[in-house]
Amino acid sequence: MTNIQELLAQKAALEKQIAEAQRAARADAIAKVKSLMAEYGLTAADLAGRAPTAPKAEGTKKVAAKYRDPATNQTWTGRGLKPKWLQAALAEGKSLSDFAI
Template sequence: MALLKDLLAQRAALDQQISETKDRERADAINKVKSLMSEYGLTIADLNSRPAKAAKSTTKVAAKYRNKATGETWSGRGLQPKWLKAAISGGAKLDDFHV
């Protein structure tokens, strides 16, 4: 069975190896990036710029149903609004609210 001081020494050696490997790999990555930037003529500004996103074209759908008392509207798409459900359950017809 290993002694605590032996294990701590091993850990210190591993920490040193990890640090050296991390520094070496980081330097290699930086050199690779610099090489690619040089090859393609890129600058730091090129790295920070993002291509423009295509604008989503959304159109508002015209209202098909209107609550005359409150002015609330519904396009007829999606779930029925609460005001319309309540009116229909109260005896009104959907056609009563048609615009």
């Protein structure tokens, strides 16, 4: 009958063999993937599954500015967050119509 020490040694040897077999299988898989990439002209981005970016749809137009800071000529379209220059002016008591273009 084998004792615990012998069984643990066998277990360690098997785990080492498993790790080596996994490394060899991984190296083979990487070599196969590299050869297929070279054969078909693929890149890492192709493998990541990212679709190529589509060009912008025609007909989209830039929104014209609706408000302008007379001191700095900075503009704002009226969309999104108010810029800091406009927030500061509104806090001083000016109205939005003071900056309309």
